[in-house]
Each structure stands twice: as C-alpha cells, then as structure tokens.
Amino acid sequence: MSEIRGGRAARTAGPVHIVGAGLLGASVGLGLRELGVDVTLEDLSPTTVALAADYGAGRVRDASDPEPALVVVATPPDVTADAVEAALARFTESTVTDVASVKLAPYETLRARGLDLTRYVGSHPMAGRERGGAIMARADLFTARPWIICRDGETPAASLAVVEAVALDLGASPLEMTPEDHDRAVGVVSHLPQIVSSLLAGRLLAAPDPAVGLAGQGLRDTTRIASSDPELWVQILTANRGPVVELLDGVHADLESLIAALRDVDAPGAKRAIAGFLADGNRGVARIPGKHGSSERFVRLTVLVDDQPGELGRLLTELGELGVNMEDLRLEHSPGAQIGFAEIAVLPEVVEDARRDLTERGWRTL
Ligand SMILES: NC(=O)C1=CN([C@@H]2O[C@H](COP(=O)(O)OP(=O)(O)OC[C@H]3O[C@@H](n4cnc5c(N)ncnc54)[C@H](O)[C@@H]3O)[C@@H](O)[C@H]2O)C=CC1
Ligand SMILES: O=C(O)C(=O)Cc1ccc(O)cc1
Numbered sequence: 001m002s003e004i005r006g007g008r009a010a011r012t013a014g015p016v017h018i019v020g021a022g023l024l025g026a027s028v029g030l031g032l033r034e035l036g037v038d039v040t041l042e043d044l045s046p047t048t049v050a051l052a053a054d055y056g057a058g059r060v061r062d063a064s065d066p067e068p069a070l071v072v073v074a075t076p077p078d079v080t081a082d083a084v085e086a087a088l089a090r091f092t093e094s095t096v097t098d099v100a101s102v103k104l105a106p107y108e109t110l111r112a113r114g115l116d117l118t119r120y121v122g123s124h125p126m127a128g129r130e131r132g133g134a135i136m137a138r139a140d141l142f143t144a145r146p147w148i149i150c151r152d153g154e155t156p157a158a159s160l161a162v163v164e165a166v167a168l169d170l171g172a173s174p175l176e177m178t179p180e181d182h183d184r185a186v187g188v189v190s191h192l193p194q195i196v197s198s199l200l201a202g203r204l205l206a207a208p209d210p211a212v213g214l215a216g217q218g219l220r221d222t223t224r225i226a227s228s229d230p231e232l233w234v235q236i237l238t239a240n241r242g243p244v245v246e247l248l249d250g251v252h253a254d255l256e257s258l259i260a261a262l263r264d265v266d267a268p269g270a271k272r273a274i275a276g277f278l279a280d281g282n283r284g285v286a287r288i289p290g291k292h293g294s295s296e297r298f299v300r301l302t303v304l305v306d307d308q309p310g311e312l313g314r315l316l317t318e319l320g321e322l323g324v325n326m327e328d329l330r331l332e333h334s335p336g337a338q339i340g341f342a343e344i345a346v347l348p349e350v351v352e353d354a355r356r357d358l359t360e361r362g363w364r365t366l
Contacts, residue, residue, distance in 0.1 A: 011165035014038035017061060017068035017094070019083050021052035023129060024099050025074030026137030029057030031170040034139050040065060052134040067091045070162050073098035077235040081109035084120060095159040097123045097166075101186065101232075102239040103150045103179035121163045122150040122179060124186070125172055130227040143171035150179045187243035194225055194233060195248070201226030217302065217341060217366070220332050298327050298345040301355060302366040305340045307333070315342055318361055324354045341366075 015038040018025040022043070029039045029052060039058030043049045053059055071087040071094050073080055080100040087096045096119055100106055103122045110117055127145035129136050147167035151160050167174040177185065201223040204212055237244055254277065261273040305311045312331070319326055326344045333340035346354055355365050 008035055010035035010037050010169050012037050012162070012169050013069050013165075015040055015065065015068045016058075016166070017071045017087075017091070018042065018058060019071060019073045019087060020075035021048050021057065021134055022074065023132040023134070023136045023141075024125070025072065026052040026055060026057040026134040027139065027141040028072050028074065028099070028166070028170065030055065030137055030139035031142065032166070033058060035169055037169070040068065048134050052137065055134060055137060057134065057137060068094050070094060070166065071096045072166070073100075075100075076232060077102050077106070077239055081106040081113075084110060085113065085115060088115065088117075088119060093119075095119050095121060095162045097121045097163045099123060099125055101128075101190070101236045103148070103177075103182040105239040107150065107152075107179045117152065118154050118156065119159055121155055121159050123163055123167070124148045124150075124182065125167070125170075126186075126190070127172070130225060130229070132229055132232060140171065142167070145172050147172035147174045148177050148182050149174050150177055150182055183240050184243045187240055187247055191237060191240055191244050192247045192251070194228060195237070195244070196251075197223050197226045198228075198233075217332065217343075299348045299351050300343050300345050301351055303342045303344065303358060304364040304366070305342050307338050307340060312340070312342060315363065318358070318363075319344070319354075322354065322357045322361075324350060324357075 010032070012032060012035070014032070016028075016032055017040045018029050019042050021029065021041045025041070025043070029041060032039050033056055040061035041049050041052050041058040042061060043052070049060060068091060071091055073083045073087060073096065075083045075098075077100040080098050084096055084098055084106065087094070098106060100122075101124060103124060107117075107122055110120065125142050125145060125147045127142045129138075129141070147170075149160065149163055149167070164174045204223075257273060258277055261267070261270040264270055265274075303315060305315055316326075324344075324346060326346060328345035330343040331340060332343070358365055
C-alpha cells in the first residue's frame with residue numbers, strides 16, 4: 001500500500017503512464033489520481049491530453065520523469081499492437097498493459113513480430129460508455145466490473161501483480177483468461193449484443209414518426225448500446241470476426257426457424273417452436289449476473305416521474321419515508337417527453353408493498 005487519500009490506500013505504485021487519454025485512458029487516470037498515484041498522460045491529440053489533464057486524470061510526462069512502473073495503452077484496437085511495441089521499446093523496465101476490447105489480434109500481431117513479451121500483460125476492463133473521449137471519462141467507470149487479464153506462461157508474477165493492483169484500485173474484479181477464451185466470451189456478452197442492438201435500432205429508420213413515438217421501455221432497453229461509436233466497433237467486430245461470425249450463424253439459423261414457424265402458425269409444432277425461442281430467452285436472461293451476483297435476487301419496479309424539477313428527489317425522499325431499501329436505480333427519459341421512468345431494484349418480498357404504498361401516495365407504477 002503506497003499512497004493514501006480519502007481513507008483508501010493505493011496498491012499501485014506509480015508512476016503510471018497512459019498512452020491514449022480518451023474515455024478509457026482518462027478514466028484510469030482519474031481513478032488512480034483519486035488515490036494519489038502519480039499519473040502521466042500521452043495522446044496523439046494534444047487537445048485530448050490537455051483536456052484529460054484539466055479534468056484531473058494526470059499530467060504531461062516530462063524528460064526528467066523516471067520510467068513508469070506501468071504503461072497503460074488505451075488507444076483504439078487497430079493501433080494497440082503498435083503502441084504496445086513502442087512502449088516496450090521506449091521503457092525497458094516497465095510492465096505494459098493494454099485495455100483493448102479484443103485480446104487475440106493484438107497478442108498475435110506482437111508475437112508475429114518476434115518481440116519479447118515478458119513484460120506485456122494484455123487486459124480488458126468490461127466497462128465502457130456509448131461515447132468515447134476524455135470528456136466522457138469517469139473515475140468510477142470500473143467499479144464492480146470484471147477486468148480480464150490475459151497473461152501467457154512467460155508473464156512474471158510481478159508484472160501480473162502490477163496490472164491486478166490497478167484493477168483492484170479502480171474497484172474492478174480482476175480475473176484471468178486466455179486471449180482465445182476472452183474473445184469467445186466477449187463475442188457473446190458484448191459483441192453480439194452490440195450487433196443485435198444496432199440492427200434493431202436500424203429498423204427504426206423506416207418506421208413512421210408516430211410509430212417511433214410509441215416507443216416504450218422494451219425498445220429503450222434493447223437499443224441503449226446502439227448509440228455506440230461506429231468507428232470503434234468496426235475495429236472490434238473485424239478483429240473478432242471468427243467468434244462473431246459463428247455466433248451470427250447461430251442467430252441466422254434461429255431466425256430462419258422462427259420465421260418459418262411464424263409464416264405457418266397452424267403447422268404442427270409451430271407454436272411450440274415459437275414458445276421454445278421465448279422460453280430459451282427466459283432461461284438465458286436468468287443467467288445474467290445482477291449487481292449482487294444473481295439476476296433473481298432483486299426485482300424491478302418502474303415508477304413514472306413527471307418531467308418537473310424536483311420530482312425525482314421527491315420520489316427518492318418518499319421511498320426513504322416508506323422504508324423501501326433501493327438496491328439500484330436507473331432512469332430513462334426521452335428528450336421532449338413529459339414523463340420519465342425511474343426503474344428501482346428492490347427485494348422481491350417488498351415489491352408489492354412498495355407498489356401499493358407508492359400508489360397510495362399518488363405515484364404511477366408499471
Ligand atoms: N469505449 C468503451 O466502451 C471501451 C473501450 N475499450 C477499449 O479501450 C480502448 C480505447 O477506447 P476509448 O477510450 O473508448 O477510445 P477514445 O477514442 O475515447 O480514446 C482513444 C484515444 O487514443 C488516442 N490515440 C489513437 N492512436 C494513438 C497513438 N498511436 N498514440 C497515442 N494515442 C493515440 C486517440 O487520440 C484517442 O484520444 C480501445 O482499444 C477500446 O477497444 C475497452 C472497454 C470499453
Ligand atoms: O455499455 C455496456 O454495457 C458495455 O458493456 C460497454 C463496453 C463496451 C466495450 C467494451 O470492450 C467493454 C464494455
């Protein structure tokens with residue numbers, strides 16, 4: 001434990017040098033700076049470095065600075081291998097990690113160049129936002145999120161420990177995977193959802209305005225990540241095309257079966273086939289770990305909140321008065337809409353009482 005601030009001790013011994021001071025890089029910087037770790041920043045864009053420094057993510061490195069203990073490469077995936085190679089050459093003692101969303105492609109590129117990768121430890125925090133840039137950075141981006149670490153057999157324990165320490169300092173849960181297992185896993189939990197969400201949202205382009213105006217919570221939930229950055233995602237999807245194409249082949253086959261069943265709903269077995277897809281979805285969604293480890297520990301109650309100043313504050317105060325222990329809160333609000341949706345997660349045993357009490361106080365619930 002090297003440095004202390006705000007009651008929390010940093011496991012990370014700086015300096016930490018960040019290459020690429022956008023969303024991920026500046027978020028790592030902000031989180032480590034909060035713990036008092038010395039962080040230096042670098043980016044192709046001088047404006048991005050200045051912005052990230054202004055927000056408090058670190059400072060510009062100067063010639064008198066010692067070698068960093070750790071270099072975090074947070075550049076777009078297609079230049080990650082180049083930036084890792086450059087960092088390994090420039091800093092001859094530092095551990096170098098990267099946070100790219102794909103792990104096999106940069107690793108294979110580096111291996112193919114015949115480099116000594118002893119000091120390189122690929123990693124990937126499973127946390128992000130729809131938009132990139134230093135301006136979107138947050139110190140708490142990684143809180144309670146998995147942080148995958150891909151070492152190979154050669155990685156010394158000390159290098160691994162440096163990357164683990166950063167993940168833990170930022171509130172993440174480090175776990176180890178091979179680059180192959182990582183790419184397969186994120187294919188299904190991150191890349192396929194992105195594609196499905198984008199395809200779904202793309203269908204809205206042909207829908208008339210009055211139809212889109214009817215959009216409810218289901219559409220909002222399933223299209224949130226459709227606002228993601230196309231440039232970043234072209235890189236991610238092309239780099240992980242093997243697992244992604246395999247997953248899409250599965251979706252394609254399912255879609256064909258579903259379409260066939262819906263085309264001829266009176267055919268023997270058609271309704272059972274349709275029910276099967278929906279039931280599989282039920283079983284799949286139940287496997288997604290919730291904030292507290294299981295999606296089934298909490299249930300969600302949606303409360304309609306008028307678009308007036310202070311309404312959300314009033315709801316939170318009244319929940320407190322009613323003794324409702326809120327485990328999580330999500331807000332949905334469309335620009336121009338007269339109403340917002342506050343989705344609160346509560347223990348199943350209190351949901352019906354909470355609904356009744358809120359209704360008695362004049363709140364509308366879904
Ligand atoms: N955006 C997200 O939700 C997540 C992104 N990642 C990964 O993090 C990495 C960074 O993504 P973001 O922070 O979202 O992107 P970003 O666009 O916000 O930041 C990337 C920064 O890298 C800089 N850059 C580009 N080439 C460079 C080079 N050769 N040397 C120095 N700086 C360079 C750019 O100027 C930019 O400021 C990507 O590899 C991405 O796959 C990982 C988890 C989540
Ligand atoms: O918004 C979400 O739910 C995400 O999962 C964001 C995200 C995007 C890209 C990554 O490589 C990791 C996480």
